[in-house]
């Protein structure tokens with residue numbers, strides 16, 4: 001079976017590499033020639049553990065190739081995965097214009113039966129829309145099926161999640177499509193659920209919105225824990241041992257970011273509104289998340305007073321560790337607020353970079369973590385990179401003007417930090 005992956009971003013590149021690793025012949029197609037050039041040359045243009053090695057391996061094994069030639073790529077493929085972006089429109093709904101473009105390209109170039117599988121995160125009803133879009137441009141009435149196969153990988157763990165997924169969801173009403181997808185995933189050991197396309201599409205949004213809800217719930221409770229002098233991490237541990245709750249995604253912090261949760265929660269809310277209802281729980285999930293980084297800033301303000309003229313050391317820019325992705329990262333809002341209140345910011349992240357357009361006279365970006373602490377009035381931890389745990393905190397303390405440590409990811413040991421002389425506050429933990 002020849003597989004074509006359209007859109008070689010985070011999801012498409014990972015998908016292409018994992019299918020190649022499973023032994024299938026794979027082509028990656030994108031409209032961005034720069035990305036293709038890099039991938040063709042074995043350069044992984046984003047940071048994701050383990051993928052670079054697979055890219056080099058399969059570029060030379062002949063199992064995988066990258067191209068911008070739509071016609072050739074579509075014509076030689078049996079199964080076509082759509083992995084293009086579905087960003088938020090201004091009203092919060094999902095922008096399907098990239099998906100539509102792919103559907104039209106496939107229809108225009110197809111030369112026989114094609115199974116088109118949508119992996120992008122799309123609103124309920126999109127499989128039907130893609131079917132229509134293909135039908136409208138299918139000049140020679142070639143047979144085809146469109147299936148939904150949502151992706152659940154996490155950035156930073158993309159390879160692990162794709163090689164060993166918790167489940168695979170196949171949304172199709174076509175036996176031919178179901179058979180092909182079962183064959184494609186036959187080496188996977190997890191449960192494969194076959195369902196309708198609409199159900200598959202909702203499973204994806206429902207999962208992300210539920211995980212976001214877990215996080216906002218713990219974040220709101222972390223504020224109460226602070227008032228009650230309770231450690232939210234111990235609450236999470238005690239709750240998580242209940243198998244009905246589960247221990248994951250209970251970590252309080254400065255809120256969720258990334259390219260998925262914020263966008264997908266608002267797309268699901270928008271779907272509800274289009275269907276005449278409001279998802280009330282999600283409204284509050286979003287509200288808590290929006291204000292969670294401010295909760296850490298408020299803590300700092302109480303300790304420092306006015307931020308004007310103060311020097312802030314910010315550790316971590318990426319929305320989570322092990323990625324260079326800064327989309328919707330809470331660190332960005334925190335940095336903007338600090339600068340807006342006339343603080344000087346010294347930022348360090350081991351991998352993630354600020355966009356070139358993000359500049360400010362009072363902002364410097366250090367190439368070593370050790371360089372941000374001198375004369376600082378406060379340290380803010382925004383991302384729990386392991387290396388921050390390994391810093392020599394004892395010797396950092398004397399370099400600071402005021403040893404205030406605000407740990408937005410509860411990653412350091414409060415007792416140890418206090419023993420070094422820091423004023424330490426986490427989120428629902430001190």
Ligand SMILES: NC(=O)c1ccc[n+]([C@@H]2O[C@H](COP(=O)([O-])OP(=O)(O)OC[C@H]3O[C@@H](n4cnc5c(N)ncnc54)[C@H](O)[C@@H]3O)[C@@H](O)[C@H]2O)c1
Pocket residue numbers: 006007008009010011012029030031032035083084085086098101102119120121122151152153154155259260
């Ligand atoms: N990033 C994640 O962790 C993740 C996980 C699960 C699902 N998703 C979903 O998967 C989809 C893709 O996400 P991503 O993070 O990989 O996006 P991305 O922005 O990293 O990649 C999308 C790619 O599609 C390409 N593209 C756009 N239009 C094209 C066209 N007409 N033909 C060929 N290529 C085209 C772009 O150039 C880009 O390289 C989104 O719907 C997202 O919500 C993302």
Ligand SMILES: O=c1ccn([C@@H]2O[C@H](COP(=O)(O)OP(=O)(O)O[C@H]3O[C@H](CO)[C@@H](O)[C@H](O)[C@H]3O)[C@@H](O)[C@H]2O)c(=O)[nH]1
Pocket residue numbers: 121151152153154155156208211215248249250251252253254255256257258259260261264319320
């Ligand atoms: O207990 C937790 C867990 C996560 N986060 C934050 O939540 C955000 C998202 O983290 P994570 O879910 O690990 O990363 P993503 O790569 O955004 O993955 C999510 O979004 C993807 C895109 O849809 C889905 O495929 C994944 O299943 C889903 O976990 C990050 O800012 C984390 O810091 C917390 O604050 N507390």
